[in-house]
Amino acid sequence: MSGFxxxxxxxxxxxxxxxxxxxxxxxxxLFxxxxxxxxxxxxxxxxxxxxxGVVTTNTEFTINVAHDITILGAADTIVVPAADADHQLSPTVEPWLVEALRRVSPETRIASICTGAFVLAAAGLLDGRRATTHWNCVDCFQRMYPDIDVDPDxxxxxxxxxLTAAGEASGIDLCLHMIRCDHGSAVAGEVARRTVVPPHREGGQAQYIRRPVPEPRQSSTKNARDWALRHLHRPLxxxxxxxxxxMSPRNFTRRFRQEMGISPGQWLSNQRLDRARQLLEETDTPVDRIAREAGFGTGTSLRQHFRTVLGVSPRAYRQTFRGTTVG
Incomplete structure (x- = not known):
C-alpha cells in the first residue's frame, strides 16, 4: 500500500x-x-x-502505523529514528531492519536521528564513512563499529x-539541512520560523556534554587541586x-597523570573552562570579567578557548543555556 x-x-x-x-x-x-x-x-x-498496526513507543502511548516496509522502495528519503533498544549495553538491531535498508535503491537518501545510527551501521551503510550519534552512546558505537569514523562533537x-544526526533535537537541525539542500534557504528558513526554531545552530555536541573526571580513591595531589580551584583567577x-x-614538579606531574589521567596543565585548562561555563550559565557577569575570574586573563583568550573546545563563542553559549545576550 503505497499512498504516495x-x-x-x-x-x-x-x-x-x-x-x-x-x-x-x-x-x-518539518518536512x-x-x-x-x-x-x-x-x-x-x-x-x-x-x-x-500498533507500535509501542518509549512512553505510555502507542502509535498506529498504516504502512509496511514495501513503501521504502518508492521513497526518495528514508529517516530512521531512535528506539529504546539502542540504549542497551550492546544494542542489537533486528534482522528485518537490516534487510529492509539493504534492499533500498542506492539512489535513495537515508538519514538517522540520534541512536538510529546503530541501524544504519548494522546495515553496513556507514562502513568507511564519517558519522555521528548521541554523545552518550559514542563509545559503545565506536566499539561495535570500529570501521566507522565517529565524530562526537x-x-x-x-x-x-x-546522513546522521547526533541527538533528538539534532534531528531538527538535520531535517532543516535536508530541506535547505532540496529547496534552498528560503524554504528551510520559513519552516524554521513556523516551528519557532533557529534555521541553523552554532557549534556541536561538545557544548552540551559534561565530562566530570572521577576522583581517585587515594590521591597525593588532591590538596594541590583543591587549592588551584580556589585560585583559578590567578596565573598558576x-x-x-x-x-x-x-613534591618536585617532575614527580608531581607523574603522580598527577597516574591519578587523573591527564597532565596538570590539561586539568587546569579544563577547570578554567568549566568555571567560565558555570558563570555564563548562572550569572550575567560580562565576558571579559568572567575571563579574568576563570583565569583566562582576557576576553580574547576565553573566546579562543571556547571556539577551539566547544565550537561556539561565549556569547552564543550564554544565549543557549541562559537565554540572555549580556556580555
Missing part, C-alpha cells in the same frame, strides 16, 4: 518498537511544513514498519546519500602546584 503521490518528494519514516515519539514528530512536522512559493506541500511523509554529518604554575604537595 507522484509529485512530491517522498519521505518514509522507518519505525520499530520503542520508537521515540519526538523524533517521529520532528520529521512529520510536512515545507511549502512552495504558491503554498503547495513539497514533501509527502509516511510512517512505515515491518507490519502495519557535531550536530549532524552529511555524507551525501547517508606547575612549581606552585607541586609545592603544595611538597
Amino acid at each position: 503521490t507522484t509529485q512530491r518528494h517522498r519521505v518514509a519514516v522507518l519505525v520499530r518498537a520503542g520508537v521515540l515519539p519526538m523524533e517521529l514528530g520532528i520529521v512529520h512536522e 510536512g511544513g515545507a511549502r512552495s512559493a504558491t503554498g503547495e506541500p513539497l514533501y509527502e511523509v509516511l510512517t512505515c514498519t515491518r507490519e502495519p 557535531v550536530l549532524y554529518v552529511d555524507q551525501g546519500r547517508i 604554575t606547575l612549581r606552585e602546584l607541586a609545592a603544595r604537595e611538597s
Whole structure:
C-alpha cells in the first residue's frame, strides 16, 4: 500500500518498537511544513514498519502505523529514528531492519536521528564513512563499529546519500539541512520560523556534554587541586602546584597523570573552562570579567578557548543555556 503521490518528494519514516515519539514528530512536522512559493506541500511523509498496526513507543502511548516496509522502495528519503533498544549495553538491531535498508535503491537518501545510527551501521551503510550519534552512546558505537569514523562533537554529518544526526533535537537541525539542500534557504528558513526554531545552530555536541573526571580513591595531589580551584583567577604554575604537595614538579606531574589521567596543565585548562561555563550559565557577569575570574586573563583568550573546545563563542553559549545576550 503505497499512498504516495507522484509529485512530491517522498519521505518514509522507518519505525520499530520503542520508537521515540519526538523524533517521529520532528520529521512529520518539518518536512510536512515545507511549502512552495504558491503554498503547495513539497514533501509527502509516511510512517512505515515491518507490519502495519500498533507500535509501542518509549512512553505510555502507542502509535498506529498504516504502512509496511514495501513503501521504502518508492521513497526518495528514508529517516530512521531512535528506539529504546539502542540504549542497551550492546544494542542489537533486528534482522528485518537490516534487510529492509539493504534492499533500498542506492539512489535513495537515508538519514538517522540520534541512536538510529546503530541501524544504519548494522546495515553496513556507514562502513568507511564519517558519522555521528548521541554523545552518550559514542563509545559503545565506536566499539561495535570500529570501521566507522565517529565524530562526537557535531550536530549532524552529511555524507551525501547517508546522513546522521547526533541527538533528538539534532534531528531538527538535520531535517532543516535536508530541506535547505532540496529547496534552498528560503524554504528551510520559513519552516524554521513556523516551528519557532533557529534555521541553523552554532557549534556541536561538545557544548552540551559534561565530562566530570572521577576522583581517585587515594590521591597525593588532591590538596594541590583543591587549592588551584580556589585560585583559578590567578596565573598558576606547575612549581606552585607541586609545592603544595611538597613534591618536585617532575614527580608531581607523574603522580598527577597516574591519578587523573591527564597532565596538570590539561586539568587546569579544563577547570578554567568549566568555571567560565558555570558563570555564563548562572550569572550575567560580562565576558571579559568572567575571563579574568576563570583565569583566562582576557576576553580574547576565553573566546579562543571556547571556539577551539566547544565550537561556539561565549556569547552564543550564554544565549543557549541562559537565554540572555549580556556580555
